[in-house]
Amino acid sequence: MRDFLHQCLYGKIAKVKIFQGGSNRVDHRNINRRTFLKLSTAIAATTALPFVPGCTPARQEADRTVDVAIIGAGLAGLTAARQLVAQGIESVLVIEAQDYVGGRLRDVQVNDTTIIEAGGQFIGPPQTRILELAAELGVETYRIFEEGDAVYHLDGDTTRFPPYDFAVFGEYDRIRLMLDGMAQTVPLGAPWNAPDAEMLDNMSFGDFLDANLSDPIARDLFDIISFSILNAFPPDLSLLYVLFFIHSCVDINTLVATEGGAQDSRFLGGAQLVPIRMAAELGEERVLLQSPVRSIHHDDTSIQIVSDRAVVDAQYAIVAMMPSIIRNITFEPSLPDQRQGLIENWPISGDFKVNVVYETPFWREQGFSGFIGQSDRVAASFGYDNSPPDADVGIFVTWPNIGADPSLADPDNRREAVLNSIAAYFGDQALDPIDYLEHDWTDNEWIPACVSPVGEGLLTQYGPALLQPVGRIHWAGTETSPIWNGYMEGAVRSGDRVAEEVAALILANR
Template sequence: MIVLEARDRVAGRNLGGHLKNGVAVEMGGQWIAEGHTEVLGLVGELGLETFASYDDGVPITLFRGQVTRATDLSQLGLTPTAAPEVDRMAGLLAELAETVSLSAPWLTEEAATLDATTFAEWVRSNTTEPEAVAYWQALVRGVFAAEPAELSLLHFLFYVKSNTSLEVLISTTGGAQEQRVVGGTHQISERLAEGLGDVVRLGRRVTRIVQTDTGVHVHADGAEVTARRVIVTVPPALAGRIDYEPALPAQRDALTQQMPMGSVIKTQIAYPKPFWREAGLNGLASNFDDGGLSVTLDNSPHDGSCGVIVGFFEGAEARAVADLTPEQRKDLAIESLVTFFGPEAADPIDYVEQDWMAEEFTRGCYGGRLGAGAWTSFGPALAAPVGRIHWAGAESAEVWNGYMEGAVRSGQRAAAEVLGGLSS
């Protein structure tokens, strides 16, 4: 077995960083849910530790320039008019999500109608309440790093069911943001790579894959590998940039053109202490307006040595600020935090950021998405092998799609396919 990695490091969309004070911060994927059994198994096997994400206190929302402190954790501070509308719509979405086939979303009952409808269209057809509309826009930005018009209703429903429920997706305690790894999740990949030794070859960007009757020839920068099977783990949008001989089937090639990555810039803003906790806040702020950070969470280290807020520029806002300098983005991020948490947020001790759109071998996060009509037109090609080529990665997972857990499970599925092919 040979692992070819384009970067000069392993871990892909997981990336470790440090503040000036030496505190480790996660610049990429970081959260683990209780249901992420495969990842938790790796954490234990590799001698890593997890700790609970901070979730004491209440969240806040920003809507039409007004900051509201939640009194009901389930409502995020929504007004009495918007709250029942959001609840009603969430119920409708939950019912629809239950109808989706995880193994073949394109075969879902009413798949053609669900897939032809953008999520933005569904929202507009189900409510005219302004804050409810803003809530769903903020939620899509937070989950997909995209805008509601950029994904189909079927894709939204598939993602919700794949990740258990909408409540799990957006929750900390009991949800997808429940746990963190001491020192960062990138250590999972790093320790696995250490165990594999020379099998892992860095700085080897794959440029061409040639299939023959007897095997595959993989051409990379500074390397050429011949094998019986190959597993491609990069997101579909990047997999489509590899040259294949013979050419990929039309449906698979078209899929790679229909699954762009999300738009996100992740920021970590540090303070001497987590001052928001003293005010009874848990660090979660949801921006229902346009401009500034879309969402923030408490990302302080497990030892409490300082306070850290993680904030995200997402979707259209991420694309809008991508051409600014890091210093200009820092100013915008701090401005958002002052709006959310008050004047004490004006003087951070450090700011670090990661623009995932600019990453050559990622080109966005959190994952790929399918727009209107794409699931029913090209979905069958997402995970189906092409001869001796197999596909893995978080985008190809049926369960926990888009998360580290989904990536691990997709790898297990692809490995089983390869072993089955070798024994036949």
């Protein structure tokens, strides 16, 4: 068990484990790593080909048979597995492509006592399911630091303002209230059924702002909010999607706020602790790492999942990942047109996250909270004090906007621009960090996206397929959640929902 926990956390495997025969028995064999990688690559090369009718290999003899196979060991997949087991459906297997659990939750050790999160990190009081789950798993939370002034930086001038006093942002509040009101008309379970859905979906958020807002400062703030939350600027986002997203997360204030909002708190020990503890609870026999699923064969009676390290027969499959990544899996027979269209057209958007580590959170001594509310320095146009609760070190977190300045694509330029920006806000001490940790999610083959900047037309054309099971294949992942869509909360809720769906089908036939 200790090896397994170590593997979940650090993503290293000491031994390759393969499943044998039709039983649930795990056989540990030492396979030469080079042979294993050659085999995996060969399988990947054949099965990653686009589906051509008649060319997909027929079903094979399975290594293992389970009631439910879950693809993806992110929060959604692990929650689904945990809920199924809790309902007495103990024969489940979570199959994960990567060598760690948590997916978009990934912690990085800064020193002996401090971690930072390369992926998801913030949680807040309205996100009740993730908080409840964390409490059950013994993962504690703490409030982020926010005493002191926030910063607004434009044309070289730094202005201090009390956190979330948006009075300085001109027309911002008028448009915020207008958007909040419109968002309430979008049904959470089916945004494509909103009144005027087609019209709203064929208009970009940028078109809406252009038509309703002339104040450049307020517009700039909406651009930054849009980039910080959806990793895209208003012209690239469907207005219907933005309204759905706002409604899904209560309202704009809740989305952007620290205290009481989405950035209220963090997990002590890191957000990845939640999936790690779920995997530990499920046990080694129910989680198979480093085994990308390449194809899913399905018919009226059963499912077969072909992954690099096991062929698994199951009664039901749950695919728990971002829709765009599902395009790496070949389905036999192929998926209905609307579902296929959803997968092919769902956006992929990478993300850079930078944590700069200092001896101390020196900005606090100058009365700054560390929160950058808005800045025209695109290397760090917003950011937070991300220090641990004991402030053992000072950490500032930010997200460079490479789209707005292509020179930031160069790592040296990026680092220099990030440090210069922090120095512009808090002084030259910012130029001497003790560590600079950056995570490039575009590098990750299995998670090349953090959020879903859904563009015009997608929701009304393909949205209804998001939740619709295809025979025995069911869908989960934060992108399927009507509540806190895109967040950890949405992932957990989608795991709850899909487990209930599949458990009802299995229990009805027992």
